[in-house]
Amino acid sequence: MEGMQNMSRRNFVKVFGLASGGLIIGCQFSSEKKIVRIDDGTTFTPNLFVQLKKDGKLILVCSRSEMGQGIRTSLISAIADEMEADWNYVSVEQATGDKKFGNQNTDGSRSVRTILDPMRKMGATAKAMLISAAAKKWQVSESDCTAEMHYVINKNNNKKLFFGDLVEDTMQIEIPKDVTLKDKKDFKYIGKTLKSIDIKDFTHGSAIYGLDARLPNMKFATIARCPSAFGTVKSFDKTNTLKVAGVESVVELEQVKKPFGMFGGVAVIATNTWAAIQGRNNLDITWNNGKNGKYDSKKYKQKITNRLHNKAKVVPPTTGNVNTAFSKASQIVEATYQLPHLAHAPMETPNALAWVHDGKCEVWAPLQDPQTARADTAAYLGIDLKNVTINVTFLGGGFGRKSKPDFVNEAVALSKKINAPVQVVWTREDDVQNSYYHATSAQYLKASLDKNGTVTGWLHRTAFPSINSTFMPKVDYAAGWEIGQGMNNNPFEIENTRFENAKAEAYVRIGWLRSVCAIFHSFGINSFIDELADKAQKDPLQFKLDLIGKDKIREENSPHPLNTKRLKNVINIAAKKANWGRNLPEGHGLGIAFYYSFYSYVATVVEVSVINNKVKLHTIWTVLDCGMILNKDNVLNQMQGAAVFGTSIALHGKITAKDGAIEQSNFHDYKMARMNDIPPIDVTLVESDEAPTGVGEPGVPPVAPAITNAIFNATGKRYRSLPLSDHGLV
Amino acid sequence: MKTLTINGKNHNIEAQGDMPLLWAIRDIIGLTGTKYGCGISQCGACSILIDGEVVRSCSLPVSYGIGKQITTIEGKTDNLEILRKAWEEINVPQCGYCQSGQLMAATSLLNNNPNPTDQDIDKAMSGNICRCGTYPRIRKAIHTAVKLKNK
Numbered sequence: 001m002e003g004m005q006n007m008s009r010r011n012f013v014k015v016f017g018l019a020s021g022g023l024i025i026g027c028q029f030s031s032e033k034k035i036v037r038i039d040d041g042t043t044f045t046p047n048l049f050v051q052l053k054k055d056g057k058l059i060l061v062c063s064r065s066e067m068g069q070g071i072r073t074s075l076i077s078a079i080a081d082e083m084e085a086d087w088n089y090v091s092v093e094q095a096t097g098d099k100k101f102g103n104q105n106t107d108g109s110r111s112v113r114t115i116l117d118p119m120r121k122m123g124a125t126a127k128a129m130l131i132s133a134a135a136k137k138w139q140v141s142e143s144d145c146t147a148e149m150h151y152v153i154n155k156n157n158n159k160k161l162f163f164g165d166l167v168e169d170t171m172q173i174e175i176p177k178d179v180t181l182k183d184k185k186d187f188k189y190i191g192k193t194l195k196s197i198d199i200k201d202f203t204h205g206s207a208i209y210g211l212d213a214r215l216p217n218m219k220f221a222t223i224a225r226c227p228s229a230f231g232t233v234k235s236f237d238k239t240n241t242l243k244v245a246g247v248e249s250v251v252e253l254e255q256v257k258k259p260f261g262m263f264g265g266v267a268v269i270a271t272n273t274w275a276a277i278q279g280r281n282n283l284d285i286t287w288n289n290g291k292n293g294k295y296d297s298k299k300y301k302q303k304i305t306n307r308l309h310n311k312a313k314v315v316p317p318t319t320g321n322v323n324t325a326f327s328k329a330s331q332i333v334e335a336t337y338q339l340p341h342l343a344h345a346p347m348e349t350p351n352a353l354a355w356v357h358d359g360k361c362e363v364w365a366p367l368q369d370p371q372t373a374r375a376d377t378a379a380y381l382g383i384d385l386k387n388v389t390i391n392v393t394f395l396g397g398g399f400g401r402k403s404k405p406d407f408v409n410e411a412v413a414l415s416k417k418i419n420a421p422v423q424v425v426w427t428r429e430d431d432v433q434n435s436y437y438h439a440t441s442a443q444y445l446k447a448s449l450d451k452n453g454t455v456t457g458w459l460h461r462t463a464f465p466s467i468n469s470t471f472m473p474k475v476d477y478a479a480g481w482e483i484g485q486g487m488n489n490n491p492f493e494i495e496n497t498r499f500e501n502a503k504a505e506a507y508v509r510i511g512w513l514r515s516v517c518a519i520f521h522s523f524g525i526n527s528f529i530d531e532l533a534d535k536a537q538k539d540p541l542q543f544k545l546d547l548i549g550k551d552k553i554r555e556e557n558s559p560h561p562l563n564t565k566r567l568k569n570v571i572n573i574a575a576k577k578a579n580w581g582r583n584l585p586e587g588h589g590l591g592i593a594f595y596y597s598f599y600s601y602v603a604t605v606v607e608v609s610v611i612n613n614k615v616k617l618h619t620i621w622t623v624l625d626c627g628m629i630l631n632k633d634n635v636l637n638q639m640q641g642a643a644v645f646g647t648s649i650a651l652h653g654k655i656t657a658k659d660g661a662i663e664q665s666n667f668h669d670y671k672m673a674r675m676n677d678i679p680p681i682d683v684t685l686v687e688s689d690e691a692p693t694g695v696g697e698p699g700v701p702p703v704a705p706a707i708t709n710a711i712f713n714a715t716g717k718r719y720r721s722l723p724l725s726d727h728g729l730v
Numbered sequence: 731m732k733t734l735t736i737n738g739k740n741h742n743i744e745a746q747g748d749m750p751l752l753w754a755i756r757d758i759i760g761l762t763g764t765k766y767g768c769g770i771s772q773c774g775a776c777s778i779l780i781d782g783e784v785v786r787s788c789s790l791p792v793s794y795g796i797g798k799q800i801t802t803i804e805g806k807t808d809n810l811e812i813l814r815k816a817w818e819e820i821n822v823p824q825c826g827y828c829q830s831g832q833l834m835a836a837t838s839l840l841n842n843n844p845n846p847t848d849q850d851i852d853k854a855m856s857g858n859i860c861r862c863g864t865y866p867r868i869r870k871a872i873h874t875a876v877k878l879k880n881k
Contacts, residue, residue, distance in 0.1 A: 068823075068824030068825030068826070068862045193821075198826065202829050204763070204804065204814070205830045206804075208762070212762035214760065220757065246746075272757035273753050274749045274754075277769075346825075346861060347767050347773065347860070347862075348767075349766070394825070394827075396827025397862060425766075428767065637864070637867070640867070644865060645863055667768050667770075667773050668772050674857075675851070675852050675856045675868065678865045
């Protein structure tokens with residue numbers, strides 16, 4: 001490696017030449033997300049974000065996983081913008097799972113929020129060094145130079161030097177101590193619309209998802225897993241399986257008791273996926289159903305709902321005294337809301353290709369959290385982390401499912417057992433029936449209204465199995481972070497409040513699904529305040545704005561504390577867009593809901609009609625304030641998608657269990673919104689200079705309650721449970 | 731040995747006659763642009779064209795495809811090309827996984843109906859699930875394709 005520069009002085013960037021003649025700038029994040037220095041530059045390690053080649057080609061590394069949120073385009077566009085790169089020279093390279101890239105866990109709507117600035121600095125540093133190299137060549141000062149569209153320009157005489165032609169000179173340049181980031185007005189890509197950098201691969205079928213990974217002589221596997229969570233194999237007969245053409249062997253897998261450990265079961269190894277599926281159909285297995293074998297989700301939902309009739313565990317903060325408020329009330333309003341389990345159902349089912357050989361393991365899989373998959377793989381095989389390579393493919397949707405890599409565990413275990421590369425394929429039935437489910441939930445809300453219709457007391461009591469139950473034994477109550485997703489920190493100005501959480505044991509694996517607890521908290525809260533407005537005989541819009549109260553920035557331990565002004569702003573814009581208060585056709589209704597989640601503000605208005613007891617959506621208006629916007633069209637796409645995701649939840653979403661087994665199996669009984677369910681979606685993005693906040697998830701929570709509020713507006717009927725198909729409305 | 735004609739090219743394969751075309755195309759022939767989504771004709775991710783008409787490759791056996799013209803997302807037809815352009819102009823995909831099937835269904839639609847209304851589009855495309863929710867863009871892109879074609 002030639003051209004190593006000054007690694008000890010400036011700490012966040014490293015530069016070195018490649019044998020192939022390129023300039024590389026990289027940085028390393030520590031686990032604390034700080035940028036730390038790299039001292040060892042003698043060996044090529046791919047902890048690099050920027051690679052500039054002599055022909056001008058610019059390869060930028062994306063450390064986060066692409067699952068449809070456009071991160072491969074948006075994150076690298078920030079580097080390119082600061083670097084003054086010409087987008088036509090840019091290509092993207094997906095990082096493998098490795099701590100040196102910092103936290104790669106692609107969830108929580110936080111990629112842009114947490115690593116936008118470091119990415120911008122990568123680009124700005126590259127630009128500064130290219131300018132220094134050119135200035136040296138021209139023997140002018142750096143301030144005489146500027147960069148534009150892949151060239152450094154001498155401002156004195158307008159002479160230009162191509163970035164590619166500066167590669168060698170730039171290797172001799174010291175890394176600048178500080179770099180200045182561009183002013184907003186000078187952005188070329190940030191805040192503008194860039195089409196997906198992968199668009200042509202998507203339209204030609206050439207994007208490689210996990211299921212498309214191929215190795216010579218690879219095998220395909222399906223696994224029969226116990227219908228109830230954590231059940232095990234008692235006995236099995238493989239005779240008829242081995243008769244299937246293409247089936248090579250049948251292998252039993254032991255359960256691994258870790259959060260993302262595999263369930264275990266009976267695996268069928270075959271030369272193609274179809275044979276593996278057919279072979280599995282022919283297995284004769286007796287299961288030990290285990291402690292979850294009697295789970296009945298319908299009875300369970302009733303049980304946790306019943307617990308809401310009594311005082312439960314109090315969750316801070318408590319303000320004033322709700323009992324006093326209730327006793328003085330002019331009106332008391334109470335309501336109970338119930339929502340079912342959900343499964344993520346990404347279009348690409350979970351899958352992984354693993355090859356364990358010679359003390360090493362390589363994996364190709366659609367992963368939201370490749371570092372966890374790497375660590376778990378190393379631990380499972382008892383080998384060093386450095387001997388595990390996790391290649392992140394495109395994800396055919398994720399929604400939280402693909403940050404739980406039990407499917408990698410399966411592929412790794414099988415590859416080790418049969419000594420060949422194996423791709424484990426989950427069928428849709430596997431995906432629907434063996435998931436980490438969104439919690440089923442029950443919520444009880446009680447409020448007092450005074451004679452002016454002002455809310456004086458607010459009691460919110462919930463019960464739902466905690467995601468923490470997947471990580472720790474004997475977790476029967478919700479975690480603080482779950483409750484904090486909008487339940488005990490609602491945005492309202494109410495004098496007397498109390499929050500409570502009741503016991504709820506887990507009988508299936510519980511996991512996060514796009515928007516997580518905000519889904520049910522938003523449904524409960526937005527439905528209930530709509531009920532309150534009705535009881536107070538006030539217009540729901542004004543009532544809700546009044547409930548939020550005056551402009552204030554909440555005092556809370558948060559990087560982006562809730563600003564009620566921004567919340568009211570999105571509500572007002574949504575109402576205006578929908579022309580709130582207008583006369584509606586017979587059978588039509590408008591409903592509004594809003595939510596602050598993942599530090600972003602969203603308000604949604606839906607117009608529905610209910611005719612012959614069937615609901616039809618006519619328009620969805622959604623307004624988002626996510627601070628500074630990185631890629632406008634991408635954000636629009638996410639918000640449209642969130643409206644559809646929320647519509648699926650409202651109309652169809654329901655997973656139920658009986659005798660421990662999930663009753664749904666595929667898209668015929670676990671339905672998704674289809675094109676004919678979806679009306680025009682009108683998205684407004686608030687222009688803002690505030691720090692960027694979440695985009696992938698915040699659009700979902702207001703959708704379902706906006707729909708049910710609209711149905712109430714149309715019909716006077718209040719639906720306190722979902723999906724609406726249960727009420728005959730779909 | 732069986733012969734399948736895919737995108738104008740003959741492929742001689744060893745496969746059981748009852749194997750769905752999807753798995754023959756993906757695992758034996760190695761064209762992975764056609765996707766698995768449900769295996770029971772519910773989601774449309776596996777859509778291909780047989781003699782210009784959209785079908786679900788997960789539910790039709792290899793034997794059905796013999797002697798017919800099969801087009802997959804790796805192929806090229808006039809309508810598919812124009813739809814690709816429109817998809818790119820509208821920036822339709824999010825995760826992209828279902829889009830092979832969406833483009834196949836849209837190609838079949840335009841093969842049969844050169845100027846579809848929103849209702850025609852909804853009817854033709856509602857067999858294809860997009861979990862990311864790109865439906866409004868798909869609708870728009872199909873209209874755009876018609877405009878591009880008529881230019």
